[in-house]
Amino acid sequence: MSVYLHDIPLSQARARLREALQDADLWRVLGVESIPLDENALGRVTAEPIWAEISSPHYHASAMDGFAVRAIATNGAIPSSPVTLFIGPEAQYVDTGDPLPEWANAVIPIENVESLDEKNQIVDEIRKPKSIRIRAAVPPWSHVRPLGEDIVATQLVLPAGHALRPVDLGAIAASGHQTIRVARKPKVAILPTGTELVPIGSKLKAGDILEYNSLVLASQIKQMGGEPTRFPIIKDDFDLICEKVQEAAQTHDLILLNAGSSAGAEDFSSKVVEKLGTLLVHGVAVRPGHPVILGMVNGQSSIVPIIGVPGYPVSAALTVDIFVEALIAKWLGRPALELPIETATLTRKLVSPAGDDDYVRVAVGKVGDKLLAAPLSRGAGVITSLVQADGLALIPSGVQGMEAGESVKVHLYRSKAQIDKTIFCIGSHDLTLDLLAQFLAEHDRRLASANVGSQGGLVALRRGEAHLAGSHLLDPNDGSYNISYIRQYMPNMSVKVIALVGRDQGLMIKKGNPKGIKSLGDLSRPEVQFVNRQRGAGTRVLLDYHLDLMKLSFESIAGYASEEYTHLGVAAAVASDRADCGLGIAAAAQALDLDFVPLFQERYDLVIPNEHAQSKLLAPLFDLIMEPAFRNSVSKLTGYDVSVMGRIILED
C-alpha cells in the first residue's frame, strides 16, 4: 500500500517552489497599481522608489510668529542701545509658516520686540505697530525654515518595497504626490474540501467537523497583505475538486487547497494537482504540517501555484506561515517577516523525530533572569495551543529530542515587553485560574498557566521555572495542606503561601447516576470504570490517602491507571462514557452537566517564592485576591468557598 509520503527537507521544498515560480516568471512583484494618497494606503507596499517632486518648504518660511527683517539691519542692537526698525521697509509682521518678503532674511520672534506707535510709545497691539524696537542683533536665517529644510526636490523620499506607515503618507504628500504606486495585492483562493465539514455555527452531530480553517487561512493572508477569497465547502469528489481548482486558477494568484493532502483513501489533493498541472512536492520533513503538497496548475494566462494544506488546524496555520508568507512578501516586494529569535531554557523533555524540523508551540515567560520555554500541547488538532503560544521552539532535523534545562531557539510571537508582563503559573489546575487570567488581563498582566499537578508545580518553583504554583497537597499525617510538601520539595527557599479557595472534591458521575455510585467504596465494583488524575496531582494524593484509609487496593479499581491531566479532562471522560466516574471538583462536573457526590473539602493555595512575591509583576495578583469583584465571580462557581481567600498561610 502506497500510504507513505516521501518527505523532503524544508529548505529543498522551498527551493523547488521558488524555482518553479522563477521558471514561470512569478518570483517577483506581481503587479503595480496607482492608489490615492489617503488612509487606505496604510500598509500598502511601495512598488517604486518615491522621489520628491517639490521641495518642502517650497519657499523660505517664517518659523515663528514675529517680524521679518534684514539681519544686517539688526547689527549693533544690544540691551542698552536698541535698534528701531520701521514697519514696511524694514520689518514686516509674519505668522508661523508665512513666506518671508523678498528683501528679508531673518525673523525676530514676537516676544523679543517692543511694538511702538508713531510717538515711539510701547503699545500692546501685536501686529500693527508703526515700528519695532529690538535689543539684540540676529544672524541671517535665524527663525527661518529655508526652502528645502525638510525635503529637497529630486531627493529619495522612500525606497521601493516599503510598507507605508502614517508618517510616510505625510512625507509623500509633502514631496508633491497625490497618488502612490504600490504593489497590487496577491489574490489567494482558499478551497476547503471534505464531506465531513460543516460551516461555522452549524448544529453538530458526531463526525461533523466545523470548517474554520478557511477563516484562519483567509485572516492570515489578509494580515500578510494579500486578498483572500474563501470558497464554499467542497465535498470529497475528485471531479468536483478539479472543477473548483480550475475555476479558482482563472482569477487568483495562489490556491490553497485545504485538507486531502495526506495519502489516505479520500486524499485527492495530490491527484488533482497531478491532473491539472505539475506536482512538485508531496511531503515535507517538517512538523506539524508534513503532508504538504506544492505544485503548479494552469491558470488563465499563466500557471498558478497551488499548495495542498494539511487539514489539522495547527498544521494548516503553520504551513501558511512557513510557505506562503515569504511568497506574499516576494509578490509585494517587501521583506519577508522574520520573527525575533531568543534562546530560552526548556522546562521539560521533548522527543522529536530525528528527520524533521519540528516546531513546538511554547509558552514563554521570564522568571528572574531566565527566559523559559514551556512546551504546550503538541497535538496538530489543538488550535488553542497556537492561541496560547508565545512562540515556536525549533528542534532542528538531526536532533532527536531535548532534555529539560537545555537551551532552545524560540521564534517569538510576542514582544519582550509582553513577555515581561507574563506571570508564569505552573502546578495544579483550578477553574479559578481561568477567572484569574481574565481579571489579570484587565490589569495589564498575562497569566500563562501550565498544568503539571501540585507536586510538579513545587518542583518547577524549586528549579526557578515559574513565578507561582497552585497547590492542594494534603499531608496525611496532620491534615494540613502544602506546607510539609513545600519544605520537602523546596528546601531552603523562602516562600509566601496564600489561600485562594476552599473547594469541594467529590465524584463526578454520569447524569442520573445509572450505576448508583455513592462513595469511594463503589470504585472497586467490577462494572464501575474509573478515570484517574496523573501521578503528583493533589487530587491523586487525596484519592490515594482515602483509599489507604479504606484499605482499598489500586488494583481493585478498573481504570485506576487511566490518567487525565485536568479536572475538566476527567469530567469530559465521564461525559463521553469513557468512564463512569472520576474524582474532581464540583465546578468541572457542573460545566459538563454531570452529577456530583461531594466527599471532602480541601484548600487550594498559591505558593509564591518570596523573590517573586515582592516583585512589581505580581502586585496586581495580590490586589485582585482582595478585590470584591473577583471574589464575587469565584463565589458564583459551584463548590467554592471564598471565605479563606487571601489568608496568609505561610510567610517566611
Place this chain on the structure above:
Amino acid sequence: MSVYLHDIPLSQARARLREALQDADLWRVLGVESIPLDENALGRVTAEPIWAEISSPHYHASAMDGFAVRAIATNGAIPSSPVTLFIGPEAQYVDTGDPLPEWANAVIPIENVESLDEKNQIVDEIRKPKSIRIRAAVPPWSHVRPLGEDIVATQLVLPAGHALRPVDLGAIAASGHQTIRVARKPKVAILPTGTELVPIGSKLKAGDILEYNSLVLASQIKQMGGEPTRFPIIKDDFDLICEKVQEAAQTHDLILLNAGSSAGAEDFSSKVVEKLGTLLVHGVAVRPGHPVILGMVNGQSSIVPIIGVPGYPVSAALTVDIFVEALIAKWLGRPALELPIETATLTRKLVSPAGDDDYVRVAVGKVGDKLLAAPLSRGAGVITSLVQADGLALIPSGVQGMEAGESVKVHLYRSKAQIDKTIFCIGSHDLTLDLLAQFLAEHDRRLASANVGSQGGLVALRRGEAHLAGSHLLDPNDGSYNISYIRQYMPNMSVKVIALVGRDQGLMIKKGNPKGIKSLGDLSRPEVQFVNRQRGAGTRVLLDYHLDLMKLSFESIAGYASEEYTHLGVAAAVASDRADCGLGIAAAAQALDLDFVPLFQERYDLVIPNEHAQSKLLAPLFDLIMEPAFRNSVSKLTGYDVSVMGRIILED
C-alpha cells in the same frame, strides 16, 4: 503680551485629561457590538471573555486513517503471533476525524495492519477487507483525539481586551461561536484649520501650506483601531471653527483640532475650547509638541474630549502618539502600545531645555557590539526625520543636555532584526547614496546615512560609530584622495577603501548666470553672494585648497561663513536666491535646474574598517557595486564617472 504658555509636566497633563474623562464616565470601553466571525474581525478587541460553548472535538475522533478496535481485543498480539479481528464486530475502518463506534476505544493506523480477504489472504484493498491482522497490541485511547482534547465546554478561550489574531478566530469558531462581542471603534474627528492650508496635490504658491497633517493623524487613528473622519480645511475664523467643533462633537468620541494651538494672533483653539466647554491644559512641557491643548466640549449626549494638536507635522504626529494612543487603547479595552526600550550610545552632543521631556528622533544602528543612536534633524517641521527615525531618544526633564558617548534610553520603532540589517553610513553626502539605499532595500539591507562631512565620517569610524563612511578628501600635498586623512584620523585601524564614483565639482549658479560667474575668481566680486559647505566637508577642503592656490582670502568672499550641510542644500540656497552660487556637484545643480560650471573632477570613496568589510551585513553592498544595474543607474546622473567604481584603493 500674553504670548507665553504655562507648560505643565507631561504626567500632570495626562492625569488631568484622565480625571476629566473619569468624571464624565468616559475612562472605560466606550461600547460593545456583535460582529460576525469573519476575517474582518481581525484586530478587533474582545469586549468580554469568550467561554467555550461546545467542546472540540465534540466526540471521540480518530486521529489517523485506520481501524477502530477495542484495545482489549489486541492484547497479546506480537510479530510472531498475530491477532486477527473481523470487520464489523471487532474492527471498523475510520478516516482521520471520523467518530469512533460506541464500542471502540482505540485506532490502529492503516500502515500497521494486514488486510485479509475471506480466505485470510492479504489483499491490497485498504478499506473493505473481511478481516485485519495485527502484530502489536495497542493501549486504550491510542490514535484517538478524545472529546475535549482541544477545548472543553465552559473553559476560557480568550480573555476580554484581546486583539484578535488569525488563530484566535479559529479557536472562537471551534468553541461554538458564530459572532463575537467586540469594543466598538472610537470615532475621531480631525479638523484641520488654517487659512494658509491647501489640499494635497494643489498647485502651490508661496505661503501655501499643504494640508497633510489630517492624513497622518487619520492614519494613526486607523492604525490604533479608531475610526477617523477627516473634515475639510477650515479657515482661521473663530465662529466657523466653533461651528465645526460643535458639529463634530455630535457624532464623535474625540476631536483633534489641528493647529491654532499656540498663543499667536490667529491661534483660536484655546478660545474655542473655552467657549464650548472646559480648557484643562494649555501647554505641556514636552518637545516636540509643547503647545498642546486638552479640553472637554459639549457633545450630543455627553461631553467630548478635544485635543488641540500643534501645527508642525512632527509635533502633530507625536502629540497623537503621546496623548491619543493610550486613550484609544482604554476605549477599546486593550493594553496601550509600549515601544520596546533599549539603551544606546549617543553619537553627538544634544542640548535640551531642562524643563521639558524632550523626544529626539534618532537613527539606530548596531556597529560591532554597540547600539548607536544618531540624532536626526530636530526641526518640528521636518517630517522626513520621523520617516527616517528608528526610534525616539528621551532626554527627560531635569536634564539639560547629553554629551556624545553618553547612554540614552531609546523607544524603538523597529525590531531588533531590522536594526541588525541596518548599514550605518556616516560621512560626506552624495546622491549615489540615495540610489545605493534603494538598491540595498531590494537586498534586505537598510542604509541609514547621516551626513557629517568627510572628516566627520572618518572620526565616526574611529569611534566605532559607523560601518562605513563616504569620503572625498583631497590631500593638497600629492593630489591623492582620502588615504593620508585615514592615516591621520584613524591611526592603527585596518581599513578597506573602495572607489565609488568620480564626480565633477563646480559652481552651481542661478539659471542664465545673470552675474556672469565663470570661475572661483568671481567669488571675490562684492556683488556675488556665495554659499559654503560646512567645515570638514570634502567640498570645503577642495575650495580652501584652490582658494589658497589662487591666494584668495576667505574674507574677500561674501557668504563664505554661510554653511549648508549637503550639496542639495547648497543648490536650494542658490535656487531660492539666498546666494548667487556655491561649490558642489553637477547632479545637485541639475536636480534644481541650475547652471553648472565644472571646475574639477574628484574621487568619492567608501571607507570601511576591515572588521565590517568582512561582515555578512555589508556583503550585499560589495555585490551591488559590481552589479551592472546599479552602475547603470549611477551613470545616468549628470557629472558622474563610473569607470572607477569598485576599484580597491586600499586594503590593509
